[in-house]
Amino acid sequence: MAEIQIKEQSNGKKTQNKKPIRVDMTPMVDLGFLLITFFMFTTNFSKPNAINFSNPPENTGKPTEIDYRNQITFILGKEGKVFYYQADKKDLNDNSLKLISFDKAQISKTIEAAKANAPKKDIFTVIIKPTDDAEYKSVVDMLDEMTITRSERYGMSELNDKEKELYEKKIQ
Template sequence: MANLPTAAPAARGIKPRAKKHAFHLDMTPMVDLAFLLLTFFMLTTTFSKPTVMQVAMPVKGPETPVSELQSLTLLLDKNQQVHYFFGLNPGPDAAGLRTTTFAADGLRQVLLGFRARQPEGVVLIKPTDESTYQNMVDALDEMNITDQKKYALVELSAADKALLTARAL
């Protein structure tokens, strides 16, 4: 509330001189209102909910065979690199192994091209020891973005490790 100090009444017959009064504004009610509004908006706001990805894991049992012609294998490696080849394993020849990144013009285009050629194809995701958890999450995100129906997280085989070593040489 505003406070205006008042002066004592002047003696009779003398016209009081106009004095400048100091103005003091009490900010307490405005601060109270600000905190009430802040509390109201904090309690009524919906906070961002964490997004989770549904991954259906298979039941323990016999392994499902995958066709050589209808598969794409992704090898997640260090430095945000994705090595891929069509089929299960191109053998010791590293010529069939291609490399891309997680960029929109990288892995996404490979997956879209594979899905156009093989609508019922299976993508095998094999993270290496040097890849990060973020690489696997990015690969799973790309599966959702490109609407891949069948994909699996698979352990890296000895043949795949040999292929990557031959590629490094």
């Protein structure tokens, strides 16, 4: 540990020897490693965040048709652009495909408004269609919106020819 040496002079006065004080740091290092080990073993590490996907039950009968008023379709494009429409496939045109952004919870408000106007709210479905040039972040953000809006019925699909054509017109 630390030492201070005192020596007597010939005239009877005691003086301190001005040697530097040496402090042994070995016990402090041991204590530091013990504390680090203790906190590592007692800390709860964060659990990985994962999106829960569930596969729909296998349908042995004919495909289920969803009325366009009970669904909304989002097309995820390049540079984070998001388009949506709520129309029948045969009525799909330039005016029905609308641009929206992730800013200020616009997607949540759009989903909630479409769900409020749906005739059968219990089977309201959100269809997500990412394009080939969509960003991964946009897809993850859209899946997060499904959790935020508590949308239990949603699915991902590919764009059909009409949707691709309209999307190409809108991004130019």
